Amino acid sequence: MIRVENLTKKYAGGEAVRGISFSVEKGEVVGFLGPNGAGKSTTMRILTGFLPATDGQIEVAGAKLPEESLLVRQRIGYMPENVPLYPEMRVEEFLEYRGRLKRVARKDITERVGLVLDQCGLSDVRKKIIGTLSKGFRQRVGLADALIHNPPLLILDEPTAGLDPHQIRSFRELIKDLGRDRTILLSTHILSEVEMVCRRAIIINRGKIEASDTLANLAKRVQSGALQIEVKADPVGAREKLVKLSEVGGVVELNRVGEWVSFEVTALPGKDIRGEVDSLIKREQWPLRDFRREKARLEDVFVELTQE
Amino acid sequence: MTRAFWTLWKREAGAILLSPIAWVLLTCMALINGFSFSQCVAYLGQGVRELTVMQIYFYIFHFWFLLIILVPILTMRLFSEEYKTGTIEMLLTAPVRDGDVILSKFAGALSFYLLLWIPSLLGLAVFQVVTHQAVPVAWIPLGLSYLMVTLVGMLYLSIGLFTSVLSKNQAVSAMLSFTIIALLFFTGFLSYLVRDPGWREVLTYIFTLEQMRSFSAGQFDSRPVVFYLSGTIFFLCLTQRVMANRTLKG
Numbered sequence: 001m002i003r004v005e006n007l008t009k010k011y012a013g014g015e016a017v018r019g020i021s022f023s024v025e026k027g028e029v030v031g032f033l034g035p036n037g038a039g040k041s042t043t044m045r046i047l048t049g050f051l052p053a054t055d056g057q058i059e060v061a062g063a064k065l066p067e068e069s070l071l072v073r074q075r076i077g078y079m080p081e082n083v084p085l086y087p088e089m090r091v092e093e094f095l096e097y098r099g100r101l102k103r104v105a106r107k108d109i110t111e112r113v114g115l116v117l118d119q120c121g122l123s124d125v126r127k128k129i130i131g132t133l134s135k136g137f138r139q140r141v142g143l144a145d146a147l148i149h150n151p152p153l154l155i156l157d158e159p160t161a162g163l164d165p166h167q168i169r170s171f172r173e174l175i176k177d178l179g180r181d182r183t184i185l186l187s188t189h190i191l192s193e194v195e196m197v198c199r200r201a202i203i204i205n206r207g208k209i210e211a212s213d214t215l216a217n218l219a220k221r222v223q224s225g226a227l228q229i230e231v232k233a234d235p236v237g238a239r240e241k242l243v244k245l246s247e248v249g250g251v252v253e254l255n256r257v258g259e260w261v262s263f264e265v266t267a268l269p270g271k272d273i274r275g276e277v278d279s280l281i282k283r284e285q286w287p288l289r290d291f292r293r294e295k296a297r298l299e300d301v302f303v304e305l306t307q308e
Numbered sequence: 309m310t311r312a313f314w315t316l317w318k319r320e321a322g323a324i325l326l327s328p329i330a331w332v333l334l335t336c337m338a339l340i341n342g343f344s345f346s347q348c349v350a351y352l353g354q355g356v357r358e359l360t361v362m363q364i365y366f367y368i369f370h371f372w373f374l375l376i377i378l379v380p381i382l383t384m385r386l387f388s389e390e391y392k393t394g395t396i397e398m399l400l401t402a403p404v405r406d407g408d409v410i411l412s413k414f415a416g417a418l419s420f421y422l423l424l425w426i427p428s429l430l431g432l433a434v435f436q437v438v439t440h441q442a443v444p445v446a447w448i449p450l451g452l453s454y455l456m457v458t459l460v461g462m463l464y465l466s467i468g469l470f471t472s473v474l475s476k477n478q479a480v481s482a483m484l485s486f487t488i489i490a491l492l493f494f495t496g497f498l499s500y501l502v503r504d505p506g507w508r509e510v511l512t513y514i515f516t517l518e519q520m521r522s523f524s525a526g527q528f529d530s531r532p533v534v535f536y537l538s539g540t541i542f543f544l545c546l547t548q549r550v551m552a553n554r555t556l557k558g
Binding site: 045048049050070071073074076078080082084085086088089097098100101102103145 | 311312315316318319322323326327393394395396397398400401402403404405
Protein backbone atom coordinates (compact mmCIF):
# COMPACT_ATOMS: atom_id res chain seq x y z
CA MET A 1 0.00 0.00 0.00
CA ILE A 2 2.86 2.33 0.87
CA ARG A 3 6.40 1.84 -0.36
CA VAL A 4 9.03 4.43 0.53
CA GLU A 5 12.67 4.19 -0.48
CA ASN A 6 15.41 6.51 0.55
CA LEU A 7 13.07 9.38 1.29
CA THR A 8 14.88 12.61 2.14
CA LYS A 9 13.42 16.00 2.92
CA LYS A 10 15.69 18.99 3.28
CA TYR A 11 14.59 22.34 4.60
CA ALA A 12 16.58 25.53 4.42
CA GLY A 13 17.61 24.94 8.01
CA GLY A 14 18.58 21.27 7.71
CA GLU A 15 17.23 17.80 7.11
CA ALA A 16 13.86 16.78 8.50
CA VAL A 17 13.91 13.27 7.05
CA ARG A 18 17.17 11.48 6.23
CA GLY A 19 16.88 8.74 3.68
CA ILE A 20 14.22 6.57 5.28
CA SER A 21 12.76 3.42 3.72
CA PHE A 22 9.73 1.49 4.86
CA SER A 23 6.62 -0.17 3.56
CA VAL A 24 3.08 -0.80 4.71
CA GLU A 25 1.19 -3.78 3.30
CA LYS A 26 -2.47 -3.92 2.41
CA GLY A 27 -4.72 -4.43 5.44
CA GLU A 28 -2.10 -3.49 8.03
CA VAL A 29 -2.63 -1.01 10.85
CA VAL A 30 0.76 0.53 11.46
CA GLY A 31 1.79 2.99 14.15
CA PHE A 32 4.25 5.69 13.19
CA LEU A 33 6.03 6.58 16.39
CA GLY A 34 8.53 9.17 17.37
CA PRO A 35 9.21 12.03 19.74
CA ASN A 36 8.02 15.51 18.80
CA GLY A 37 9.99 16.89 15.88
CA ALA A 38 11.21 13.47 14.73
CA GLY A 39 9.90 13.91 11.20
CA LYS A 40 6.54 12.13 11.50
CA SER A 41 4.36 14.93 10.18
CA THR A 42 6.82 15.80 7.43
CA THR A 43 6.83 12.19 6.22
CA MET A 44 3.04 12.04 6.28
CA ARG A 45 2.73 15.30 4.41
CA ILE A 46 5.03 13.92 1.74
CA LEU A 47 3.01 10.70 1.51
CA THR A 48 -0.17 12.71 0.94
CA GLY A 49 1.40 14.73 -1.85
CA PHE A 50 1.21 17.96 0.14
CA LEU A 51 4.97 18.46 0.42
CA PRO A 52 7.44 17.52 -2.29
CA ALA A 53 10.26 15.20 -1.25
CA THR A 54 13.84 16.30 -1.85
CA ASP A 55 14.85 12.79 -2.88
CA GLY A 56 13.61 9.20 -2.88
CA GLN A 57 11.02 6.90 -4.47
CA ILE A 58 7.51 6.93 -3.10
CA GLU A 59 4.56 4.79 -4.07
CA VAL A 60 1.26 5.25 -2.28
CA ALA A 61 -1.90 3.25 -3.00
CA GLY A 62 -0.50 2.00 -6.30
CA ALA A 63 0.51 5.41 -7.67
CA LYS A 64 3.86 7.16 -7.79
CA LEU A 65 4.62 10.49 -6.16
CA PRO A 66 4.99 13.23 -7.21
CA GLU A 67 4.01 12.23 -10.81
CA GLU A 68 0.58 10.82 -9.96
CA SER A 69 -0.24 13.09 -7.08
CA LEU A 70 -3.90 13.50 -8.04
CA LEU A 71 -4.39 9.74 -8.16
CA VAL A 72 -2.74 9.31 -4.77
CA ARG A 73 -4.90 12.03 -3.25
CA GLN A 74 -7.96 10.37 -4.72
CA ARG A 75 -7.10 7.06 -3.02
CA ILE A 76 -6.13 8.19 0.45
CA GLY A 77 -8.03 9.64 3.36
CA TYR A 78 -5.82 12.05 5.28
CA MET A 79 -6.47 13.61 8.63
CA PRO A 80 -3.87 16.32 9.29
CA GLU A 81 -2.57 17.17 12.72
CA ASN A 82 -4.82 19.69 14.57
CA VAL A 83 -7.61 19.01 12.02
CA PRO A 84 -7.96 22.33 10.22
CA LEU A 85 -11.60 22.90 9.17
CA TYR A 86 -13.67 25.80 7.84
CA PRO A 87 -15.34 27.17 10.97
CA GLU A 88 -18.22 28.89 9.17
CA MET A 89 -19.60 25.73 7.57
CA ARG A 90 -22.11 23.27 8.97
CA VAL A 91 -20.96 19.70 9.55
CA GLU A 92 -23.18 18.17 6.88
CA GLU A 93 -22.50 20.95 4.41
CA PHE A 94 -18.76 20.60 4.96
CA LEU A 95 -18.83 16.85 4.34
CA GLU A 96 -20.89 17.31 1.19
CA TYR A 97 -18.40 19.89 -0.01
CA ARG A 98 -15.49 17.57 0.70
CA GLY A 99 -17.28 14.67 -0.94
CA ARG A 100 -17.75 16.66 -4.12
CA LEU A 101 -14.10 17.74 -4.07
CA LYS A 102 -13.05 14.13 -3.65
CA ARG A 103 -15.13 13.11 -6.65
CA VAL A 104 -17.85 11.11 -4.94
CA ALA A 105 -20.54 10.55 -7.57
CA ARG A 106 -23.39 13.07 -7.38
CA LYS A 107 -26.02 10.45 -6.70
CA ASP A 108 -24.00 8.86 -3.87
CA ILE A 109 -23.13 11.99 -1.92
CA THR A 110 -26.14 12.09 0.41
CA GLU A 111 -25.76 8.41 1.17
CA ARG A 112 -22.00 8.66 1.85
CA VAL A 113 -22.45 11.71 4.08
CA GLY A 114 -25.15 9.91 6.08
CA LEU A 115 -22.93 6.86 6.40
CA VAL A 116 -19.82 8.66 7.68
CA LEU A 117 -21.92 10.85 10.00
CA ASP A 118 -23.21 7.62 11.55
CA GLN A 119 -19.85 5.92 11.56
CA CYS A 120 -18.16 8.81 13.34
CA GLY A 121 -21.00 9.49 15.76
CA LEU A 122 -21.81 12.88 14.28
CA SER A 123 -25.49 12.40 13.47
CA ASP A 124 -26.61 14.59 16.37
CA VAL A 125 -24.47 17.53 15.36
CA ARG A 126 -24.93 17.33 11.57
CA LYS A 127 -26.63 20.74 11.44
CA LYS A 128 -24.20 22.49 13.79
CA ILE A 129 -21.67 25.06 12.70
CA ILE A 130 -18.16 23.61 12.91
CA GLY A 131 -16.78 26.65 14.75
CA THR A 132 -19.07 25.91 17.71
CA LEU A 133 -18.09 22.24 18.08
CA SER A 134 -15.89 20.87 20.85
CA LYS A 135 -12.41 19.57 20.05
CA GLY A 136 -13.59 15.96 20.19
CA PHE A 137 -16.32 16.53 17.65
CA ARG A 138 -14.04 18.50 15.38
CA GLN A 139 -11.62 15.59 15.44
CA ARG A 140 -14.50 13.33 14.38
CA VAL A 141 -15.40 15.69 11.57
CA GLY A 142 -11.78 15.42 10.42
CA LEU A 143 -12.03 11.64 10.41
CA ALA A 144 -15.39 11.73 8.63
CA ASP A 145 -13.76 13.93 6.00
CA ALA A 146 -10.95 11.39 5.56
CA LEU A 147 -13.55 8.64 5.11
CA ILE A 148 -16.07 10.41 2.87
CA HIS A 149 -14.78 8.94 -0.41
CA ASN A 150 -14.28 5.49 1.10
CA PRO A 151 -10.50 5.35 0.53
CA PRO A 152 -8.59 2.08 0.89
CA LEU A 153 -5.79 3.83 2.82
CA LEU A 154 -6.09 6.14 5.82
CA ILE A 155 -3.24 8.37 6.96
CA LEU A 156 -3.95 9.88 10.36
CA ASP A 157 -1.58 12.39 11.94
CA GLU A 158 -1.94 12.32 15.72
CA PRO A 159 -5.66 11.60 15.61
CA THR A 160 -6.19 11.63 19.37
CA ALA A 161 -4.05 14.65 20.29
CA GLY A 162 -5.88 17.03 22.59
CA LEU A 163 -8.81 14.76 23.43
CA ASP A 164 -9.99 13.86 26.92
CA PRO A 165 -9.65 10.23 28.12
CA HIS A 166 -13.25 9.30 27.21
CA GLN A 167 -12.91 10.75 23.76
CA ILE A 168 -9.56 9.04 23.27
CA ARG A 169 -11.07 5.70 24.17
CA SER A 170 -14.01 5.99 21.80
CA PHE A 171 -11.78 7.35 19.07
CA ARG A 172 -9.47 4.36 19.36
CA GLU A 173 -12.37 1.98 19.13
CA LEU A 174 -13.43 3.77 16.00
CA ILE A 175 -9.98 3.45 14.46
CA LYS A 176 -9.81 -0.23 15.43
CA ASP A 177 -13.13 -0.79 13.68
CA LEU A 178 -11.94 1.03 10.57
CA GLY A 179 -8.77 -1.05 10.52
CA ARG A 180 -10.78 -4.18 9.84
CA ASP A 181 -11.27 -3.44 6.18
CA ARG A 182 -8.63 -0.91 5.26
CA THR A 183 -4.98 -0.01 5.65
CA ILE A 184 -4.13 2.60 8.26
CA LEU A 185 -0.93 4.49 8.97
CA LEU A 186 -1.27 6.45 12.17
CA SER A 187 1.24 8.70 13.84
CA THR A 188 1.34 9.36 17.53
CA HIS A 189 3.63 9.84 20.43
CA ILE A 190 1.21 8.16 22.80
CA LEU A 191 2.53 4.64 23.11
CA SER A 192 -0.46 2.95 24.70
CA GLU A 193 -2.39 3.99 21.63
CA VAL A 194 -0.12 1.99 19.37
CA GLU A 195 -0.27 -0.99 21.72
CA MET A 196 -4.05 -0.95 21.56
CA VAL A 197 -4.63 -0.24 17.91
CA CYS A 198 -1.65 -1.36 15.84
CA ARG A 199 -0.03 -4.63 14.97
CA ARG A 200 3.21 -3.11 13.82
CA ALA A 201 5.15 0.02 14.64
CA ILE A 202 7.72 2.12 12.86
CA ILE A 203 9.85 4.16 15.22
CA ILE A 204 11.42 7.29 13.80
CA ASN A 205 13.84 9.59 15.53
CA ARG A 206 15.67 12.64 14.24
CA GLY A 207 14.67 11.87 10.68
CA LYS A 208 15.83 8.25 10.72
CA ILE A 209 14.01 4.99 11.22
CA GLU A 210 15.21 3.29 14.40
CA ALA A 211 12.99 0.22 14.21
CA SER A 212 10.18 -1.24 12.16
CA ASP A 213 8.68 -4.46 13.45
CA THR A 214 5.69 -6.12 15.09
CA LEU A 215 5.07 -5.01 18.65
CA ALA A 216 6.04 -8.44 20.02
CA ASN A 217 9.36 -8.42 18.20
CA LEU A 218 10.08 -4.90 19.28
CA ALA A 219 9.55 -5.89 22.89
CA LYS A 220 12.06 -8.72 22.47
CA ARG A 221 14.73 -6.27 21.42
CA VAL A 222 14.99 -4.79 24.84
CA GLN A 223 14.69 -7.19 27.70
CA SER A 224 14.63 -4.41 30.14
CA GLY A 225 11.52 -6.12 31.46
CA ALA A 226 12.41 -6.28 35.10
CA LEU A 227 12.14 -9.32 37.35
CA GLN A 228 10.39 -8.91 40.67
CA ILE A 229 11.16 -11.32 43.45
CA GLU A 230 10.22 -11.51 47.12
CA VAL A 231 12.36 -13.73 49.39
CA LYS A 232 13.01 -14.30 53.07
CA ALA A 233 16.68 -13.35 53.42
CA ASP A 234 19.10 -10.83 54.82
CA PRO A 235 18.40 -7.73 52.66
CA VAL A 236 21.97 -6.49 52.39
CA GLY A 237 23.57 -9.87 51.75
CA ALA A 238 20.91 -10.94 49.28
CA ARG A 239 21.27 -7.73 47.33
CA GLU A 240 25.04 -8.16 47.07
CA LYS A 241 24.67 -11.71 45.78
CA LEU A 242 22.11 -10.61 43.16
CA VAL A 243 24.29 -7.79 41.91
CA LYS A 244 27.21 -10.21 41.42
CA LEU A 245 25.27 -12.30 38.89
CA SER A 246 26.87 -11.93 35.48
CA GLU A 247 23.81 -10.87 33.46
CA VAL A 248 22.18 -8.60 36.00
CA GLY A 249 22.21 -4.90 35.24
CA GLY A 250 20.87 -3.55 38.51
CA VAL A 251 19.04 -4.41 41.71
CA VAL A 252 16.62 -2.15 43.57
CA GLU A 253 15.15 -2.99 46.94
CA LEU A 254 11.42 -2.29 46.80
CA ASN A 255 10.20 -2.89 50.37
CA ARG A 256 10.42 -5.05 53.47
CA VAL A 257 7.56 -6.78 55.26
CA GLY A 258 8.83 -8.49 58.41
CA GLU A 259 11.58 -10.83 57.28
CA TRP A 260 10.46 -10.71 53.67
CA VAL A 261 12.20 -8.40 51.28
CA SER A 262 11.34 -7.68 47.66
CA PHE A 263 13.71 -6.63 44.86
CA GLU A 264 13.41 -5.46 41.30
CA VAL A 265 16.20 -7.06 39.29
CA THR A 266 16.92 -5.69 35.83
CA ALA A 267 18.82 -7.54 33.14
CA LEU A 268 21.53 -6.29 30.84
CA PRO A 269 20.03 -5.47 27.39
CA GLY A 270 19.03 -8.59 25.48
CA LYS A 271 19.63 -10.97 28.41
CA ASP A 272 17.16 -13.26 30.14
CA ILE A 273 18.09 -13.55 33.80
CA ARG A 274 15.28 -15.77 35.04
CA GLY A 275 17.37 -18.95 35.07
CA GLU A 276 20.34 -17.32 36.77
CA VAL A 277 18.25 -15.75 39.54
CA ASP A 278 16.30 -18.96 40.05
CA SER A 279 19.42 -21.05 40.58
CA LEU A 280 20.81 -18.46 43.03
CA ILE A 281 17.62 -18.66 45.09
CA LYS A 282 17.81 -22.46 45.09
CA ARG A 283 21.50 -22.44 46.01
CA GLU A 284 20.95 -20.06 48.90
CA GLN A 285 17.72 -21.87 49.88
CA TRP A 286 15.87 -18.59 50.32
CA PRO A 287 12.14 -19.11 50.90
CA LEU A 288 10.40 -17.53 47.88
CA ARG A 289 6.86 -16.15 47.60
CA ASP A 290 6.90 -13.97 44.51
CA PHE A 291 8.73 -14.35 41.19
CA ARG A 292 7.44 -12.52 38.15
CA ARG A 293 8.71 -10.72 35.13
CA GLU A 294 7.22 -7.45 33.95
CA LYS A 295 6.78 -7.60 30.19
CA ALA A 296 8.89 -5.15 28.28
CA ARG A 297 6.59 -2.33 27.37
CA LEU A 298 6.64 -0.39 24.15
CA GLU A 299 7.55 2.57 26.28
CA ASP A 300 10.85 0.91 27.21
CA VAL A 301 11.55 0.13 23.58
CA PHE A 302 10.74 3.67 22.60
CA VAL A 303 12.89 5.26 25.28
CA GLU A 304 15.81 2.98 24.54
CA LEU A 305 15.66 3.60 20.81
CA THR A 306 15.11 7.32 20.87
CA GLN A 307 17.20 8.50 23.78
CA GLU A 308 19.83 11.12 23.15
CA MET B 309 -14.62 24.25 -16.11
CA THR B 310 -14.26 21.21 -13.90
CA ARG B 311 -16.59 20.07 -11.17
CA ALA B 312 -13.90 20.84 -8.60
CA PHE B 313 -13.80 24.44 -9.81
CA TRP B 314 -17.53 24.97 -9.27
CA THR B 315 -17.45 23.27 -5.89
CA LEU B 316 -14.55 25.46 -4.80
CA TRP B 317 -16.08 28.61 -6.30
CA LYS B 318 -19.29 28.01 -4.40
CA ARG B 319 -17.41 27.64 -1.14
CA GLU B 320 -15.26 30.76 -1.86
CA ALA B 321 -18.24 32.92 -2.68
CA GLY B 322 -20.05 31.52 0.37
CA ALA B 323 -17.09 32.22 2.64
CA ILE B 324 -16.89 35.84 1.43
CA LEU B 325 -20.62 36.41 1.90
CA LEU B 326 -20.54 34.84 5.36
CA SER B 327 -17.69 37.05 6.57
CA PRO B 328 -18.59 40.34 8.29
CA ILE B 329 -16.12 42.15 6.07
CA ALA B 330 -18.37 41.52 3.05
CA TRP B 331 -21.31 43.34 4.59
CA VAL B 332 -19.19 46.18 5.90
CA LEU B 333 -17.73 46.59 2.41
CA LEU B 334 -21.16 46.48 0.76
CA THR B 335 -22.49 49.12 3.15
CA CYS B 336 -19.47 51.39 2.80
CA MET B 337 -19.54 51.05 -0.97
CA ALA B 338 -23.21 51.92 -1.11
CA LEU B 339 -22.64 54.95 1.13
CA ILE B 340 -19.62 56.32 -0.69
CA ASN B 341 -21.12 55.56 -4.10
CA GLY B 342 -24.33 57.32 -3.17
CA PHE B 343 -22.41 60.32 -1.87
CA SER B 344 -20.22 60.54 -4.94
CA PHE B 345 -23.20 60.10 -7.23
CA SER B 346 -25.13 62.92 -5.57
CA GLN B 347 -22.06 65.10 -6.06
CA CYS B 348 -22.02 64.27 -9.75
CA VAL B 349 -25.64 65.23 -10.06
CA ALA B 350 -25.06 68.46 -8.12
CA TYR B 351 -22.20 69.28 -10.48
CA LEU B 352 -24.38 68.67 -13.51
CA GLY B 353 -27.06 70.86 -11.90
CA GLN B 354 -24.69 73.80 -12.24
CA GLY B 355 -25.31 73.74 -15.96
CA VAL B 356 -22.42 71.58 -17.18
CA ARG B 357 -23.24 70.42 -20.69
CA GLU B 358 -20.03 68.96 -22.11
CA LEU B 359 -19.93 65.92 -19.78
CA THR B 360 -22.42 63.13 -19.12
CA VAL B 361 -23.21 61.87 -15.64
CA MET B 362 -21.33 58.68 -16.38
CA GLN B 363 -18.16 60.48 -17.42
CA ILE B 364 -18.13 62.47 -14.21
CA TYR B 365 -19.03 59.50 -12.07
CA PHE B 366 -16.25 57.26 -13.36
CA TYR B 367 -13.68 60.05 -13.33
CA ILE B 368 -14.32 61.32 -9.83
CA PHE B 369 -11.71 60.75 -7.11
CA HIS B 370 -14.00 58.76 -4.77
CA PHE B 371 -14.42 56.08 -7.35
CA TRP B 372 -10.72 55.34 -7.73
CA PHE B 373 -9.98 55.74 -4.09
CA LEU B 374 -12.57 53.05 -3.42
CA LEU B 375 -11.24 50.74 -6.06
CA ILE B 376 -7.67 50.91 -4.78
CA ILE B 377 -8.62 50.37 -1.13
CA LEU B 378 -11.31 47.82 -1.73
CA VAL B 379 -9.37 45.16 -3.60
CA PRO B 380 -6.66 44.54 -0.96
CA ILE B 381 -9.36 44.19 1.72
CA LEU B 382 -11.22 41.74 -0.43
CA THR B 383 -8.24 39.60 -1.40
CA MET B 384 -6.06 39.64 1.71
CA ARG B 385 -7.67 36.62 3.31
CA LEU B 386 -7.98 34.43 0.20
CA PHE B 387 -4.79 32.43 0.75
CA SER B 388 -3.33 34.01 3.88
CA GLU B 389 -6.15 32.68 6.02
CA GLU B 390 -5.86 29.18 4.60
CA TYR B 391 -2.14 29.16 5.33
CA LYS B 392 -2.60 30.58 8.80
CA THR B 393 -5.34 28.20 9.93
CA GLY B 394 -3.78 25.24 8.12
CA THR B 395 -6.87 24.54 5.99
CA ILE B 396 -4.62 24.77 2.94
CA GLU B 397 -3.29 21.33 3.89
CA MET B 398 -6.79 19.88 3.86
CA LEU B 399 -7.57 21.65 0.61
CA LEU B 400 -4.46 20.55 -1.27
CA THR B 401 -4.56 16.94 -0.09
CA ALA B 402 -7.93 16.55 -1.81
CA PRO B 403 -7.68 15.53 -5.46
CA VAL B 404 -7.85 19.09 -6.85
CA ARG B 405 -5.46 20.86 -9.19
CA ASP B 406 -3.64 23.98 -8.04
CA GLY B 407 -5.11 25.75 -11.05
CA ASP B 408 -8.66 24.99 -9.92
CA VAL B 409 -7.91 26.33 -6.45
CA ILE B 410 -6.42 29.57 -7.78
CA LEU B 411 -9.08 30.17 -10.43
CA SER B 412 -11.92 29.45 -8.01
CA LYS B 413 -10.54 31.90 -5.46
CA PHE B 414 -10.10 34.48 -8.18
CA ALA B 415 -13.59 33.91 -9.56
CA GLY B 416 -15.12 33.98 -6.08
CA ALA B 417 -13.52 37.34 -5.31
CA LEU B 418 -14.45 38.68 -8.76
CA SER B 419 -18.08 37.67 -8.27
CA PHE B 420 -18.27 39.58 -5.03
CA TYR B 421 -16.42 42.53 -6.56
CA LEU B 422 -19.03 42.74 -9.31
CA LEU B 423 -21.78 42.52 -6.72
CA LEU B 424 -20.25 45.57 -5.02
CA TRP B 425 -20.89 47.72 -8.10
CA ILE B 426 -24.62 47.02 -8.24
CA PRO B 427 -25.50 49.99 -5.98
CA SER B 428 -23.76 52.28 -8.47
CA LEU B 429 -25.99 50.96 -11.23
CA LEU B 430 -28.98 51.65 -9.03
CA GLY B 431 -27.76 55.24 -8.71
CA LEU B 432 -27.77 55.61 -12.49
CA ALA B 433 -31.24 54.03 -12.65
CA VAL B 434 -32.56 56.46 -10.04
CA PHE B 435 -31.07 59.30 -12.06
CA GLN B 436 -33.02 58.13 -15.11
CA VAL B 437 -36.26 57.96 -13.14
CA VAL B 438 -35.81 61.33 -11.47
CA THR B 439 -34.92 63.11 -14.71
CA HIS B 440 -38.04 61.53 -16.29
CA GLN B 441 -35.94 59.95 -19.04
CA ALA B 442 -34.96 63.41 -20.31
CA VAL B 443 -31.67 61.82 -21.33
CA PRO B 444 -32.01 58.38 -22.88
CA VAL B 445 -29.76 55.67 -21.42
CA ALA B 446 -26.50 55.60 -23.34
CA TRP B 447 -26.04 51.85 -23.41
CA ILE B 448 -22.67 51.74 -25.10
CA PRO B 449 -20.84 54.10 -22.71
CA LEU B 450 -22.56 52.35 -19.81
CA GLY B 451 -21.49 48.92 -21.01
CA LEU B 452 -17.95 50.07 -21.75
CA SER B 453 -17.63 51.74 -18.34
CA TYR B 454 -18.57 48.58 -16.54
CA LEU B 455 -16.35 46.53 -18.85
CA MET B 456 -13.49 48.75 -17.74
CA VAL B 457 -14.46 48.40 -14.08
CA THR B 458 -14.41 44.62 -14.57
CA LEU B 459 -11.07 44.58 -16.38
CA VAL B 460 -9.36 46.83 -13.86
CA GLY B 461 -10.89 44.74 -11.09
CA MET B 462 -9.56 41.55 -12.63
CA LEU B 463 -6.00 42.84 -12.74
CA TYR B 464 -6.14 44.27 -9.22
CA LEU B 465 -7.74 41.12 -7.81
CA SER B 466 -5.08 38.95 -9.40
CA ILE B 467 -2.44 41.17 -7.78
CA GLY B 468 -4.24 40.78 -4.45
CA LEU B 469 -4.44 37.02 -4.90
CA PHE B 470 -0.72 36.90 -5.62
CA THR B 471 0.26 38.88 -2.52
CA SER B 472 -2.10 36.74 -0.46
CA VAL B 473 -0.19 33.59 -1.34
CA LEU B 474 3.05 35.30 -0.27
CA SER B 475 2.27 35.70 3.42
CA LYS B 476 0.34 34.07 6.24
CA ASN B 477 -0.32 37.51 7.62
CA GLN B 478 -3.38 39.19 6.16
CA ALA B 479 -2.18 42.70 7.00
CA VAL B 480 1.09 42.07 5.18
CA SER B 481 -0.77 40.75 2.13
CA ALA B 482 -3.12 43.73 2.10
CA MET B 483 -0.29 46.25 2.42
CA LEU B 484 1.71 44.58 -0.36
CA SER B 485 -1.17 44.49 -2.81
CA PHE B 486 -2.18 48.04 -1.90
CA THR B 487 1.37 49.20 -2.69
CA ILE B 488 1.55 47.41 -6.04
CA ILE B 489 -1.93 48.55 -7.10
CA ALA B 490 -1.35 52.16 -6.01
CA LEU B 491 2.02 52.29 -7.79
CA LEU B 492 0.46 50.88 -10.94
CA PHE B 493 -2.38 53.38 -10.76
CA PHE B 494 -0.31 56.44 -10.02
CA THR B 495 2.43 55.66 -12.53
CA GLY B 496 -0.06 56.63 -15.24
CA PHE B 497 -0.08 60.20 -13.99
CA LEU B 498 3.60 60.52 -14.94
CA SER B 499 2.45 60.85 -18.55
CA TYR B 500 1.49 64.43 -17.65
CA LEU B 501 5.09 65.14 -16.64
CA VAL B 502 7.22 63.16 -19.07
CA ARG B 503 8.34 65.06 -22.16
CA ASP B 504 9.78 62.19 -24.19
CA PRO B 505 6.98 61.12 -26.59
CA GLY B 506 8.03 57.45 -26.54
CA TRP B 507 7.78 57.23 -22.79
CA ARG B 508 4.57 59.19 -22.81
CA GLU B 509 3.02 56.63 -25.11
CA VAL B 510 4.12 53.78 -22.89
CA LEU B 511 2.68 55.52 -19.85
CA THR B 512 -0.68 56.26 -21.47
CA TYR B 513 -0.88 52.57 -22.22
CA ILE B 514 -1.19 51.89 -18.48
CA PHE B 515 -2.98 55.14 -17.56
CA THR B 516 -6.18 53.72 -16.10
CA LEU B 517 -7.85 57.06 -15.52
CA GLU B 518 -7.52 58.20 -19.14
CA GLN B 519 -8.63 54.82 -20.44
CA MET B 520 -11.69 55.07 -18.24
CA ARG B 521 -12.41 58.53 -19.57
CA SER B 522 -12.48 57.32 -23.16
CA PHE B 523 -14.49 54.17 -22.28
CA SER B 524 -17.11 56.13 -20.33
CA ALA B 525 -17.43 58.44 -23.31
CA GLY B 526 -18.25 55.41 -25.44
CA GLN B 527 -14.88 55.09 -27.23
CA PHE B 528 -13.66 51.50 -27.28
CA ASP B 529 -9.95 50.80 -27.42
CA SER B 530 -8.61 47.25 -27.58
CA ARG B 531 -5.22 48.08 -26.06
CA PRO B 532 -6.39 48.39 -22.44
CA VAL B 533 -8.35 45.15 -22.82
CA VAL B 534 -5.19 43.32 -23.85
CA PHE B 535 -3.20 45.02 -21.09
CA TYR B 536 -5.58 44.12 -18.26
CA LEU B 537 -6.22 40.58 -19.45
CA SER B 538 -2.55 39.78 -19.96
CA GLY B 539 -1.71 41.40 -16.61
CA THR B 540 -4.33 39.25 -14.91
CA ILE B 541 -2.99 36.08 -16.50
CA PHE B 542 0.55 37.08 -15.54
CA PHE B 543 -0.31 37.47 -11.85
CA LEU B 544 -2.41 34.29 -11.79
CA CYS B 545 0.54 32.36 -13.22
CA LEU B 546 2.85 33.96 -10.67
CA THR B 547 0.48 32.85 -7.92
CA GLN B 548 0.61 29.34 -9.30
CA ARG B 549 4.42 29.34 -9.29
CA VAL B 550 4.59 30.45 -5.67
CA MET B 551 2.02 27.88 -4.64
CA ALA B 552 3.90 25.12 -6.42
CA ASN B 553 7.06 26.01 -4.54
CA ARG B 554 5.24 25.84 -1.23
CA THR B 555 7.76 28.10 0.35
CA LEU B 556 5.49 29.03 3.22
CA LYS B 557 5.34 25.66 4.93
CA GLY B 558 6.76 25.28 8.36
